[in-house]
Amino acid sequence: MTRPLDAAGSLRARADLARDRYRRVRRHHVGLRARITALEAEVQENRQLNRRIAELTDVVAELLLPVADRDDDRVREALAEYRQRL
Secondary structure, three states: OOOHHHHHHHHHHHHHHHHHHHHHHHHHHHHHHHHHHHHHHHHHHHHHHHHHHHHHHHHHHHHHHHHHOOOHHHHHHHHHHHHHHO
């Protein structure tokens, strides 16, 4: 038979265990939220970098065609347009 003091001690021990478990889960969730926020920021930065790379690729293509055709006026115009975008 369980004595009343043992039952109270057991209940207290279970409550402590549950409290510790709750704290660990809570810390884990906070850590995950912070990690997700950081990853979302990195994804956004990558999107911006990819857009910038695409723009630069377009500019290079615009410059290479007139240069290959020896069209100096078109080269100057393409460079001026690029500088305006900056």
